[in-house]
Amino acid sequence: MASISASLFTSYAIVRPNSRKQSKRKPLRIPNPKPKFNTQSSRYKSPPEPVVLSAGEATTYSRLPPKEDFLVPSLNPSSEVKLSESAVPKIENQIGDLSSEEEEEEGVENGDLGLNEKFEIFEGNSDLEHDEEIDDDDGEEEDEAEEKKVLGFTGRKSVYRYRSDGNYKGIVKEHGVSAKLYVFGDDDDEDEDDDDGEMPGFDRGQSVNASDEEGDCVKEKGVPAVMRCFDRAKIYVKAGDGGNGVVAFRREKFVPMGGPSGGDGGRGGNVYVEVEGSMNSLLPFRNSVHFRAGRGAHGQGRMQGGAKGEDVVVKVAPGTVIREADKEEVLLELLWPGQRALLLPGGRGGRGGGRGNASFKSGANKVPRIAENGEVGPEMWLELELKLVADVGIVGAPNAGKSTLLSVISAAQPAIANYPFTTLLPNLGVVSFDYDSTIVVADLPGLLEGAHQGFGLGHEFLRHTERCSALVHVVDGSGPQPELEFDAVRLELELFNPELAEKPYIVAYNKMDLPEAYEKWPSFKEMLQARGIEPFSMSAVKREGTHEVICAAYELLRKSKREKQELEGLKNLENLNHVADMVHKQRSASINEFEIFHDSSSNTWRVIGSGLERFVQMTNWRYVDSDKRFQHVLEACGVNKSLMKLGIKEGHIVIVGEMEMVWHDSTHSSGPSTVKKESSESIKWAKWK
Numbered sequence: 001m002a003s004i005s006a007s008l009f010t011s012y013a014i015v016r017p018n019s020r021k022q023s024k025r026k027p028l029r030i031p032n033p034k035p036k037f038n039t040q041s042s043r044y045k046s047p048p049e050p051v052v053l054s055a056g057e058a059t060t061y062s063r064l065p066p067k068e069d070f071l072v073p074s075l076n077p078s079s080e081v082k083l084s085e086s087a088v089p090k091i092e093n094q095i096g097d098l099s100s101e102e103e104e105e106e107g108v109e110n111g112d113l114g115l116n117e118k119f120e121i122f123e124g125n126s127d128l129e130h131d132e133e134i135d136d137d138d139g140e141e142e143d144e145a146e147e148k149k150v151l152g153f154t155g156r157k158s159v160y161r162y163r164s165d166g167n168y169k170g171i172v173k174e175h176g177v178s179a180k181l182y183v184f185g186d187d188d189d190e191d192e193d194d195d196d197g198e199m200p201g202f203d204r205g206q207s208v209n210a211s212d213e214e215g216d217c218v219k220e221k222g223v224p225a226v227m228r229c230f231d232r233a234k235i236y237v238k239a240g241d242g243g244n245g246v247v248a249f250r251r252e253k254f255v256p257m258g259g260p261s262g263g264d265g266g267r268g269g270n271v272y273v274e275v276e277g278s279m280n281s282l283l284p285f286r287n288s289v290h291f292r293a294g295r296g297a298h299g300q301g302r303m304q305g306g307a308k309g310e311d312v313v314v315k316v317a318p319g320t321v322i323r324e325a326d327k328e329e330v331l332l333e334l335l336w337p338g339q340r341a342l343l344l345p346g347g348r349g350g351r352g353g354g355r356g357n358a359s360f361k362s363g364a365n366k367v368p369r370i371a372e373n374g375e376v377g378p379e380m381w382l383e384l385e386l387k388l389v390a391d392v393g394i395v396g397a398p399n400a401g402k403s404t405l406l407s408v409i410s411a412a413q414p415a416i417a418n419y420p421f422t423t424l425l426p427n428l429g430v431v432s433f434d435y436d437s438t439i440v441v442a443d444l445p446g447l448l449e450g451a452h453q454g455f456g457l458g459h460e461f462l463r464h465t466e467r468c469s470a471l472v473h474v475v476d477g478s479g480p481q482p483e484l485e486f487d488a489v490r491l492e493l494e495l496f497n498p499e500l501a502e503k504p505y506i507v508a509y510n511k512m513d514l515p516e517a518y519e520k521w522p523s524f525k526e527m528l529q530a531r532g533i534e535p536f537s538m539s540a541v542k543r544e545g546t547h548e549v550i551c552a553a554y555e556l557l558r559k560s561k562r563e564k565q566e567l568e569g570l571k572n573l574e575n576l577n578h579v580a581d582m583v584h585k586q587r588s589a590s591i592n593e594f595e596i597f598h599d600s601s602s603n604t605w606r607v608i609g610s611g612l613e614r615f616v617q618m619t620n621w622r623y624v625d626s627d628k629r630f631q632h633v634l635e636a637c638g639v640n641k642s643l644m645k646l647g648i649k650e651g652h653i654v655i656v657g658e659m660e661m662v663w664h665d666s667t668h669s670s671g672p673s674t675v676k677k678e679s680s681e682s683i684k685w686a687k688w689k
C-alpha cells in the first residue's frame with residue numbers, strides 16, 4: 001500500500017544530461033599498436049625486396065604509385081624524362097633483345113631509353129611451371145631465365161621518378177611516357193608461400209617500403225586513389241537541425257499583459273540527392289566529403305518565426321548506387337539525369353518542434369514559460385558506387401584496340417597508345433545511328449588473366465559492364481595466341497560475375513591489317529564457329545569492319561531493349577523519397593511505445609523509445625515549466641507506472657534519452673491527484689551532479 005501511495009507522488013530529479021550516452025558517442029581512440037600492414041594475411045603480404053637489375057639503376061616495385069602522384073602536376077619539370085611515343089616500340093625491341101645483365105646495364109646507363117633510375121618494374125607472380133623452370137637454372141642459365149621473366153612492358157603518360165634508394169620521389173605529368181617492365185619471377189620466398197595463388201601484383205597494395213607500418217588503408221587497397229575514387233565514394237550527410245523556439249512576452253504601450261509572443265524556430269535544411277547529367281565520375285567527392293544542410297534560425301519575439309535552414313543538394317553521376325555505410329542494402333539507385341530524391345528531411349521547427357512560448361498558450365496557462373528546442377536533423381555516412389549507364393561495353397585484353405574502336409565509332413577521343421593499360425578509367429562515347437537513335441558505348445581498361453582476383457586494372461571497372469545490355473569483345477589478332485587470349489578474358493568475365501558472361505556479346509578480331517593477325521584469322525574463326533560464335537574481323541586503325549561490329553552490337557541491343565525498358569519503367573515508378581519517409585515515420589513514433597531495461601548492479605533503469613528520446617532532445621531544460629511538462633509526460637505515457645511495477649526504489653537512476661535522473665518516492669501528500677495539479681513543492685528535485 002505504501003508503494004501505491006508513493007506512486008502517486010513520484011517524481012524525478014533531473015541530474016544531468018546522460019553522460020554515458022555521450023561517452024558512447026565519442027569513444028576514446030586508443031592507438032592500435034599493431035602494424036596496419038597485415039603480414040599474416042595471404043592477400044596483403046610484405047612487399048618483396050626490390051630486385052636490382054643493375055647496380056642501383058632500377059628497382060622493382062610491386063604496386064602502383066601512391067595517390068599523390070595523380071595530384072602533383074609537376075615537381076621538377078626541368079629534369080623531366082620524356083620518351084617520345086616513337087621511342088616506345090624501340091624500348092620494346094630492346095627489351096626483347098636483352099640477353100644478359102650487361103646489356104641491361106648498358107641500355108640503362110647509356111640513357112638511350114631515358115630510363116636511368118626512372119622506370120619502375122612491377123613484379124608479379126608467375127605460374128608454377130615458370131617458377132620451376134627458373135628455379136632449376138643456375139649461373140648463366142639463370143640469366144637466361146631472367147630474360148624469360150620479362151614478359152612485356154607498358155608505360156603511361158606520366159613519368160615516375162625514383163631515388164636510387166628506392167623511395168618514390170615525385171612525378172612529372174602529362175607529356176612524358178615512362179616505361180614499365182612486368183617481370184614475372186619467383187625471387188621472393190613470400191611469393192612461393194602464396195598458397196591461394198594470389199599474385200603480389202602491383203595492384204595488391206604492397207607498400208614500396210616494407211617497413212612502412214604507417215601505410216594506411218589507402219595504400220593497402222593499392223590502386224591509386226584517383227582510380228578508386230572514380231567510381232566509389234564515402235560521404236557524410238546531415239540534415240539541418242530545427243531552430244529553437246523562444247520565450248518572449250509582448251511589451252507594448254497601452255497593451256498591458258500583452259501575453260506570450262515567442263516565435264517558433266525554423267525547420268532545418270533538407271538533404272537531397274540529384275543526378276547531374278554532366279557528371280561521369282564520383283571524383284568530386286574526393287575533395288568534398290561532408291554535406292551539411294543549414295540549421296533553422298531560432299524564433300524571436302513579436303511572434304517572429306525563424307527562417308528555414310538552407311537545403312543541400314548532393315550531385316551524383318547517372319548510375320550511382322547509394323548505400324548506408326557498411327550496409328548491404330541499397331537505399332537509392334539513381335539512373336537518369338534530373339532524378340532527385342529527398343534523402344534526409346531537416347529537423348522540424350515550427351509546429352512540429354522548436355515551438356516558442358506563444359504556441360503553448362492555453363486557457364489554463366496564459367503565461368507559459370516554456371519553449372522547445374528544434375529537432376536534431378538526422379545524419380548518416382553513405383557509400384556511393386557508380387555503375388556507368390552504358391548500353392554497350394567494350395572489353396578485351398590490354399592493348400587489343402578497344403580505345404581505338406571507340407574513337408572510330410564515336411566522337412570520343414580516348415588515349416590510345418601501343419602499350420597495355422593506356423586506359424586507366426573507363427571512357428564513354430556516344431554512337432549515332434539515325435537521327436533519333438544513339439547508344440552509349442563504354443571502353444574499359446584491359447583485362448588480364450587473374451583480373452577477378454585483382455590482378456591488373458580491369459576488374460576495378462568490370463562492374464560498369466553490369467548495366468550494359470551487350471558487350472563487344474575485342475581480340476588482338478596480332479597477339480601470339482588470340483584464342484587463348486579470348487578464352488582468358490571470357491573466363492575473367494565469368495569469374496567476376498556469371499551474369500556478365502551471359503550477356504549477349506560480339507567478338508571483334510582486330511588488327512587485320514597486320515600480316516600476323518591476318519594469318520591467324522581463319523583458325524580463330526574456325527575455332528569460334530565450332531563453338532557456335534560468329535566472330536567479326538576488323539582493323540580499327542584503318543576503320544575497316546568497325547561499322548559492321550557496332551551495327552551488330554546495336555542489333556543485339558535492340559533485341560533486349562524492350563525488356564530493359566520495362567524494367568526501367570518499373571524502377572522509375574519507385575518512390576525515391578522512401579528514406580525520408582522512413583525518417584518521418586520514426587519521428588512520428590508515439591511516446592507511449594517504450595521498453596525498460598534494468599541494470600541491477602548499478603541500479604539503473606534505461607527507458608528506450610524513439611518518441612520519448614525525441615521528446616527529451618527537444619525539451620529546453622532552461623525553463624522551469626519544461627521540467628513540469630516532462631514529469632507530466634512520463635506520468636501520462638505510463639513510464640512511472642511501469643517502473644514502479646518493476647520495483648524501482650528511492651535513489652535509483654533512470655535514463656531517458658540523454659537525461660539521467662534520480663528516482664524519488666514523494667510522501668508529502670496523499671490521495672489521488674494528477675501531476676498537472678501537483679504543486680511544485682511536492683516535487684523533490686535532486687541537485688545537479
Ligand SMILES: Nc1nc2c(ncn2[C@@H]2O[C@H](COP(=O)(O)OP(=O)(O)OP(=O)(O)O)[C@@H](O)[C@H]2O)c(=O)[nH]1
Pocket residue numbers: 396397398399400401402403404405415416417418419420421422423424444445446447510511512513514538539540541542
Ligand atoms: N595495326 C593496328 N594497330 C591497331 C589497331 N587497333 C589498334 N591498334 C594499335 O594498338 C595499340 C593499342 O590500342 P588501344 O586502342 O590503346 O588499345 P586498348 O585495348 O584500348 O589498350 P588498353 O587501354 O591499354 O587496354 C595502339 O598502338 C593502336 O594504334 C589495328 O586495327 N591495327
Ligand SMILES: [Mg+2]
Pocket residue numbers: 402403404414415416422423443444445
Ligand atoms: Mg584503351
